Amino acid sequence: MIPAKININFIQITTDFSGIITSVDAGEFAKKEFFVTTTIFDTCPFLEGTLEGLIIAESVLLEGMVIVSDNVEYNVDIELLKNENSVEVLILNRTNVYKIVDQLNQNRNDLFFVKREIAEKNKELDRLRKIADKANEEKSRFLAMMSHEIRNPLNAILGYAEMIAAETLNKNVEKYIKHLSYSGKNLKVIVDDILDLSRIEAGKLVLVNEEMSIENIYQNCEDTYKNQQKNTDVKLVFSVDKEIPKTILGDSVRLHQILSNLIGNAIKFTQQGSVTISATPVLTSNKEYVNILFTVTDTGRGMSKEQAVKIFEEYQQNKISDNRVHGGAGLGLAIVNRLVTAMNGKINLESELNKGTSFFIEIPFKKIEDKKLKNIAVSKTECSIKNKRILVADDDLLNQTIVAHYLKKQQANSTIVSDGLEALEKIESEVFDVILLDINMPNMTGEELVTKNKSFLKFNSTTPILALTANATKEDIKRYKKAGFLDVISKPFTSKKFVEKICSVLFS
Amino acid sequence: MIAKKVLLVGNFGVGKTSLIRRFVLNEFSEDYISTIGVRVSKKVVEYNNDSIKLMIWDVAGTNGNEKIPKTYFLGAHAAMFVFDLSREETYLTIEENLNMVKDLSGLKEITIVGNKKDLLTAEELNNVLNVVSVDVDLVTSAKENDNVESAFMKLTAQTLK
Numbered sequence: 001m002i003p004a005k006i007n008i009n010f011i012q013i014t015t016d017f018s019g020i021i022t023s024v025d026a027g028e029f030a031k032k033e034f035f036v037t038t039t040i041f042d043t044c045p046f047l048e049g050t051l052e053g054l055i056i057a058e059s060v061l062l063e064g065m066v067i068v069s070d071n072v073e074y075n076v077d078i079e080l081l082k083n084e085n086s087v088e089v090l091i092l093n094r095t096n097v098y099k100i101v102d103q104l105n106q107n108r109n110d111l112f113f114v115k116r117e118i119a120e121k122n123k124e125l126d127r128l129r130k131i132a133d134k135a136n137e138e139k140s141r142f143l144a145m146m147s148h149e150i151r152n153p154l155n156a157i158l159g160y161a162e163m164i165a166a167e168t169l170n171k172n173v174e175k176y177i178k179h180l181s182y183s184g185k186n187l188k189v190i191v192d193d194i195l196d197l198s199r200i201e202a203g204k205l206v207l208v209n210e211e212m213s214i215e216n217i218y219q220n221c222e223d224t225y226k227n228q229q230k231n232t233d234v235k236l237v238f239s240v241d242k243e244i245p246k247t248i249l250g251d252s253v254r255l256h257q258i259l260s261n262l263i264g265n266a267i268k269f270t271q272q273g274s275v276t277i278s279a280t281p282v283l284t285s286n287k288e289y290v291n292i293l294f295t296v297t298d299t300g301r302g303m304s305k306e307q308a309v310k311i312f313e314e315y316q317q318n319k320i321s322d323n324r325v326h327g328g329a330g331l332g333l334a335i336v337n338r339l340v341t342a343m344n345g346k347i348n349l350e351s352e353l354n355k356g357t358s359f360f361i362e363i364p365f366k367k368i369e370d371k372k373l374k375n376i377a378v379s380k381t382e383c384s385i386k387n388k389r390i391l392v393a394d395d396d397l398l399n400q401t402i403v404a405h406y407l408k409k410q411q412a413n414s415t416i417v418s419d420g421l422e423a424l425e426k427i428e429s430e431v432f433d434v435i436l437l438d439i440n441m442p443n444m445t446g447e448e449l450v451t452k453n454k455s456f457l458k459f460n461s462t463t464p465i466l467a468l469t470a471n472a473t474k475e476d477i478k479r480y481k482k483a484g485f486l487d488v489i490s491k492p493f494t495s496k497k498f499v500e501k502i503c504s505v506l507f508s
Numbered sequence: 509m510i511a512k513k514v515l516l517v518g519n520f521g522v523g524k525t526s527l528i529r530r531f532v533l534n535e536f537s538e539d540y541i542s543t544i545g546v547r548v549s550k551k552v553v554e555y556n557n558d559s560i561k562l563m564i565w566d567v568a569g570t571n572g573n574e575k576i577p578k579t580y581f582l583g584a585h586a587a588m589f590v591f592d593l594s595r596e597e598t599y600l601t602i603e604e605n606l607n608m609v610k611d612l613s614g615l616k617e618i619t620i621v622g623n624k625k626d627l628l629t630a631e632e633l634n635n636v637l638n639v640v641s642v643d644v645d646l647v648t649s650a651k652e653n654d655n656v657e658s659a660f661m662k663l664t665a666q667t668l669k
Contacts, residue, residue: 048511048513049511050583052583053583065548066545109521112571116595
């Protein structure tokens with residue numbers, strides 16, 4: 001006796017070789033579809049052709065076939081056994097099992113297609129990213145090149161402006177030259193910003209980790225901005241908390257750049273009241289690091305929430321007239337933001353329209369062990385290059401004149417030549433205290449000349465050589481030093497910077 | 509009337525069910541429903557003045573080199589290997605897969621069909637056909653009813669060899 005539960009899930013049939021049912025032997029499953037003398041192919045079309053392939057006494061299992069009974073589809077497994085005169089067909093209802101298998105199979109295949117789609121989209125994104133990166137690189141290169149091209153004439157503009165300003169002038173010319181210098185300096189800031197931004201974007205910004213003093217940096221800022229600040233309605237207040245270590249490790253040049261940008265902006269947009277610049281240690285500091293919070297607060301025009309959100313984007317200026325009135329390309333804060341990020345710091349701001357703005361910058365700096373502390377000199381010693389023999393090679397007549405003027409003012413003995421070959425001739429026949437070489441010169445470049453060691457042997461074997469160039473990226477400077485230059489005077493330069501640089505190599 | 513058992517095999521999602529639906533019912537659906545086990549469709553075709561009843565086995569798609577049960581091929585007269593022209597993984601190891609089908613079925617020749625022609629430009633199609641290491645009998649589009657009839661007629665011819 002077969003239990004009813006099993007009985008309804010199978011049926012056993014015998015057919016002849018052509019598929020005609022000769023007997024229904026056992027089971028109740030889909031019984032309505034199978035009658036003696038009818039063909040089994042009506043319900044099991046898959047057996048048509050298959051029966052022909054059976055081998056006598058060899059059992060065959062067909063899994064996952066589909067039959068229809070009473071308009072309902074069933075998944076069945078079928079066992080076939082061919083005898084001498086007949087075929088035994090055992091049909092097992094496995095619909096419940098196959099329902100689960102079906103679902104799993106569908107899920108597996110769906111997952112495969114989703115995965116494939118994601119992979120394709122990733123590929124496309126990767127392709128687009130590469131195109132964008134390349135375009136960005138091109139842009140940065142273009143900007144760097146253009147900035148360099150601008151630096152040379154800018155050096156002449158600023159140099160001549162400085163020379164004219166030193167002459168006795170009538171009031172009008174004095175006013176005009178002041179404007180000329182101011183605009184020239186603004187242009188220099190923009191060019192520097194563009195170079196900085198393209199350098200940061202190209203991943204070429206390298207921060208140095210040297211001993212520095214926050215107090216010194218603040219003192220420098222205070223000296224610079226208090227001298228520049230002519231608006232007596234705005235008070236500048238600088239303060240450095242005494243708890244901040246005297247010396248820490250960091251990039252003083254870049255920190256100065258960050259603060260200068262913020263202080264410059266605060267002064268620009270404040271007509272009345274104060275600009276307060278402070279530095280305080282943060283409690284989250286630990287044994288190894290000190291977190292310092294730099295705050296620049298002004299009582300200026302402030303900004304709306306919408307403006308504040310966009311303020312760190314490139315070329316962002318809150319009013320269309322800002323560029324005309326205050327100069328700049330709107331890159332300053334974008335650079336500040338990127339520099340702070342590069343220093344593992346955070347920048348935030350609070351602002352209210354017509355009330356003022358506060359910028360908060362928190363940067364971690366590595367502490368220095370007491371025993372390793374060096375004294376950082378605060379003041380620079382004055383130096384003189386009077387009577388020093390200085391050779392200058394530059395093919396640009398305007399630059400020649402500026403350099404000659406600066407040297408004459410310092411009562412130095414200058415020899416000015418127009419290209420590398422002329423300079424070589426002088427080097428082989430005279431002793432100099434310092435040699436200044438432009439890089440891009442006709443006949444022989446500064447870089448070619450500096451490698452001619454034998455020519456220097458007789459008269460100038462120990463003479464310091466400085467490069468005078470507008471190519472002033474870190475990579476350029478590194479290359480020049482490797483070639484044999486002791487240092488670089490980057491264009492555009494002021495007379496003060498020019499003399500300081502010569503002094504630094506003469507008296508170091 | 510002669511009945512001939514034919515099988516469609518190939519990776520999952522290459523469009524075997526769609527080709528059969530287009531050929532037998534002249535229907536097409538964008539929905540993808542995976543086939544489990546085997547579904548058999550019938551269609552009578554006229555070939556060389558003979559009526560031939562094709563018993564078309566739609567075998568569940570495989571994943572790479574998964575084996576198809578050998579018993580499915582019992583009494584089979586021909587088989588069609590379908591690959592997706594827009595999916596590299598369905599034709600990169602085609603030679604290996606075809607040999608497996610030949611071993612299991614005992615068939616000497618398999619009709620090779622590249623489906624989903626509608627998803628490729630003429631240039632892309634040429635590139636794919638250059639990559640496929642075996643001779644492709646026909647490229648089809650079940651969606652656009654392109655070459656579907658010809659593919660099954662080719663298969664029918666194969667059953668009579």
